[in-house]
Amino acid sequence: MSEKKQQVSRRQFLNYTLTGVGGFMAAGMLAPMVRFAIDPVLQASAIGDMKAVVEVSEITTEPQRFDWTIEQVDAWYTSEVTKSAWVYKDDNDNIVALSPVCKHLGCQVNWAGDDAHPDQFYCPCHDGRYYKDGMNVPDTPPNAGLDIYEHEVRDGTLFLGNAMPREEV
Amino acid sequence: MKWEKEAVKVYEEAKEYVDTLCVPLSPISLKNAEIASRLANQNKSIHILANELERQYMGRIFLSPGYIYSQSSNFEEEVSKLNQWVKAIYQKEFPHIFYLTYDVKWKKVESYLDGTLIWIPASKIEDYQSRQAKEEIQNQMHQISELIRTFW
Numbered sequence: 001m002s003e004k005k006q007q008v009s010r011r012q013f014l015n016y017t018l019t020g021v022g023g024f025m026a027a028g029m030l031a032p033m034v035r036f037a038i039d040p041v042l043q044a045s046a047i048g049d050m051k052a053v054v055e056v057s058e059i060t061t062e063p064q065r066f067d068w069t070i071e072q073v074d075a076w077y078t079s080e081v082t083k084s085a086w087v088y089k090d091d092n093d094n095i096v097a098l099s100p101v102c103k104h105l106g107c108q109v110n111w112a113g114d115d116a117h118p119d120q121f122y123c124p125c126h127d128g129r130y131y132k133d134g135m136n137v138p139d140t141p142p143n144a145g146l147d148i149y150e151h152e153v154r155d156g157t158l159f160l161g162n163a164m165p166r167e168e169v
Numbered sequence: 170m171k172w173e174k175e176a177v178k179v180y181e182e183a184k185e186y187v188d189t190l191c192v193p194l195s196p197i198s199l200k201n202a203e204i205a206s207r208l209a210n211q212n213k214s215i216h217i218l219a220n221e222l223e224r225q226y227m228g229r230i231f232l233s234p235g236y237i238y239s240q241s242s243n244f245e246e247e248v249s250k251l252n253q254w255v256k257a258i259y260q261k262e263f264p265h266i267f268y269l270t271y272d273v274k275w276k277k278v279e280s281y282l283d284g285t286l287i288w289i290p291a292s293k294i295e296d297y298q299s300r301q302a303k304e305e306i307q308n309q310m311h312q313i314s315e316l317i318r319t320f321w
Contacts, residue, residue, distance in 0.1 A: 067303075080298075082224070105183050105228025124318060125229035126186055 050152060050159040054087065059095060059158065063088040063111040063121075063132070068160070085149050085160055086111055086121070090133075098134045099147035099163035109146070121146065134166075171223055171232040180231065189226075189317065190263035190284075192233040192255065193219045194270035198240035208240065211271045211291055214306075218289070219269055221310045222317075229321075231263065244274050248281045255283065265320050269313070285320070287313055 008016075054066045063086040072081045086098045086109075100108045102123040109130060113122030120137065121130040129137040134146035150161035170180040170187055180187060195212040199205050216235065223232040236254060238247055255266060266284030268275065271291040279286040292305055 082221075102228060105179070105186055107228040108225045123228070124314075124321075125226055 050150075050161045051083075052157050053085065053097075053160045054158050056095070056153055056156050056158055059087055059089055061089050061091075063098070065100065065111070083160075084108065085163075086146075087158065088132075095151060095153070095158060096133070097149035097151045097158070097160055099149060101147065101163070102128050103136065103142040103144040103146065104128050170227055170230070171220075172234050176227070183228070184262075187229055187231050188263060189230045189265040189267065189321075190233055190255075190259055191219055191222060191230055191267050191269060192284075193235040194251070194268050194272060194275060195235050195237055196240035196272050197237055200241075204240070210295075213297075214292070215269055215271060215289075217297065218306055218309060218313070221306055222269075222313060225310065225314060226317075230317075233259070236268075240272075244278045245281075248278045252281075252283045265317075267317060287316065289313070 049070075051068050051070060053068050058064075065084055065086055067082055067084045069080045069082050072079055084100045086100055088096055090096050098121075100110075102109050102125065104123065104126060107123050107125040109121040109123045109128070111121055112118045113124060114120070114127075114129070117129055119132060121132075121134070123129070123142070126141045128142040129140045130142070130146055131137060134148065136142040136145050145166045147163035147165050149163050152159045152161075170176040170183075193215045195215060196208055197212075198208060212235070219232055219235075223230055233255075236251055238250075251268075259266075268282060268284055268286050269289065270286070271289055273288060275282075275286055276288050279288075289309060292309075296302060
């Protein structure tokens with residue numbers, strides 16, 4: 001009778017308890033490590049610095065200027081910085097987003113800013129000019145093409161990241 | 170260019186291309202709370218405007234740190250002080266000098282200034298993040314830069 005009542009022996013009880021407590025401790029140690037291991041994966045999926053700029057439907061073949069702001073932290077001072085881009089669709093319907101910063105001394109260029117060259121970007125500071133694809137016109141002050149923004153289209157909205165310099169030719 | 174570490178270095182190398190100086194003029198007064206808050210707000214606006222102008226034309230414009238004066242000062246004296254201030258600091262580096270201000274009192278004495286006064290009628294911007302404020306600043310900036318470009 002008494003044997004039947006004791007369904008869990010002392011040995012079994014100790015076994016269960018030790019496995020349980022041991023397993024719990026092991027899990028406690030491993031869980032943070034798992035988090036470390038997959039953390040970079042989680043970060044990459046969040047697409048860091050891209051900012052929504054404009055609806056794709058608003059983009060035409062004529063370059064248009066769009067402004068947006070990003071928050072920039074300089075050590076102990078957070079400020080809002082305005083960024084701009086000239087955005088258009090090229091002949092193959094690809095979106096092109098060019099930085100407006102002149103490669104000469106950093107002024108902002110304008111599309112068709114000079115009446116004599118209605119199909120070029122024009123820098124008002126020192127008469128620098130760029131073709132529609134952003135390449136600099138030879139014999140004007142700039143010696144490189146306009147930077148190109150990293151871009152991505154999600155749900156019909158254009159996201160822009162950082163402006164990247166062109167490869168040197 | 171502006172009075173910042175990196176920009177000053179660039180300026181040193183590109184001096185020959187930078188021929189325009191912009192100086193924001195801001196009055197200060199603490200006598201009356203209402204006026205003080207208005208002046209403080211105008212000081213902020215003028216700097217936002219000046220910074221935007223510098224961003225557009227940084228290859229040719231040097232933005233000076235602002236000139237600060239007492240709102241109750243005698244403007245004939247203030248003009249000669251400002252002229253000396255600019256001369257002492259910037260000497261003959263800039264063929265074009267522009268003063269940006271919301272203070273209409275400069276208008277009366279502008280003929281004595283070494284340079285061109287750009288007086289902007291004050292607009293009441295309360296919320297700088299609003300779309301309206303940004304359009305307003307862009308608008309003013311465009312008109313000012315049009316004026317400056319006629320001197321180039």
